[in-house]
Amino acid sequence: MRFVLLPVTVLCLGFSADAGANQRKKASMSIESAKKQVAERLDLYRKTSAVEELRGAGNAIEQIEVHTVPDFTGRQAARQEKLALWLTLLDTIDSAKDPKFNPEDVPAARVTVPDTPMKPGVPVRTPEGIADPEVRRKYDQAVAANAEKTNRYRIQKELRQIDKELTSRAERYIASAYLRSQRSVKEMDEAIAQSVHHPDRASSLRALVKPAE
């Protein structure tokens, strides 16, 4: 059987040399394009805190199709590039998360007007009616602080939502592209050393490829 197939295989390889080169070029362009898009998205995220940019970066990474690269070495390189991009993205999220964030410490929809005398002729307690300018100033400060807290809370909460979503997607990729083996651990360790600054993340990533005991 081998005797019959060998010449056919050689023939196919020779016949498809140009196609292989084209596929390699296409795959390389796809990786370069994804890297550029991810860099742009992460840059925009740092400027705007908009989590849509992080999701967009994740989508750009998923456009890299490792399995379409025609040769083993190329696939190996594409796999590592894709892993490195996922790890860079997850590290960006980890770095933006405030470790002191307390999800129970929620903001208020408004600030209560303090119990303080109103100006003459004002029959209801309102901020405009506050007679003492110093009390009004403090009230305005409390309003500004609550608004700031609201923003901070929303950003941190959205980060945790996108973390959950993108971690799941990255793990799905790792599970599909890597066997549980020492070789995979070595490759993962190299990628972690390049991009990951958070020990918890590093541990959970290693656990995905560690051989079963």
Next chain:
Amino acid sequence: MPKNTPSAPSVPGAPGVPGNPAGPGGSAVTPCPNCNITSQTAVSVPSNRARTDLGVGESVDVTFSLGAATWTFSPNEGMLSSTSGSTVTYTAPDRASTVIITATGGGCSCSITFHIIEPSGIRMVRQPGTQRKHTFHRASTGFIADIYFLPETVSFEHCSYVESDVDAVGTGCFQQYFANNSVGHHPNPNPISVGPPTSDTSGSKVNGFDRISCDADKCDGGWTWSIPWSFQVGGGLSKEFTTVDQVIAITAAGRATISKAGASASSEFNDPTEVDPLF
């Protein structure tokens, strides 16, 4: 279209494709009985994670039963994490829509239809264990409210909201004062985020609370703020979706009542002072 529709891809001459004879008798034969798409929402509440009604901005994993697939969706609203793979993540758009996602692979093609839902209203409940806000010998009352987005059948955890500031309209002894003065309710100017539902019947709980209170001279009258509420998904454009009345009623005896979105509190003039720490 049914929720999950298997079919062979539209190949000219293939049986079962509209316009192509399916063989003797012309009846369409479904050639891909094992072709289907399953879905699982990212959030675990509501507990039916296979539901096909999604809140705006919600994410759902869709999985093709026959393995690797090419994915498309129509109309082009929302986002697919990838156009290939056996499982991909679909993120719903920020407006109501009906979106059909199609997977093609292994010589088969099937679809799943998602209905994207915007918030339709809110409900408030007095936060359990909290006190009112009342000052002895003032016509005053108030309560701390938890806020829930409706409907309860989906999650709005990717939404945030703002209340618009509007002037109050007075009645009775307060009519003239509110007619002559612009008195707003001073809402938080920044969007407040919404979390997932806490149960299958709760609605999506806002990551925040409302301080709803009033304090006035005693006389027969009251005032109302009719407050427009707008939602947005992430940093997207906001859209008004409901108007919520915050209604205050005062009596000459000094009884004060305040209500908003189904929750209320009342205090008598002579009630002892009580102020919840969240005020």
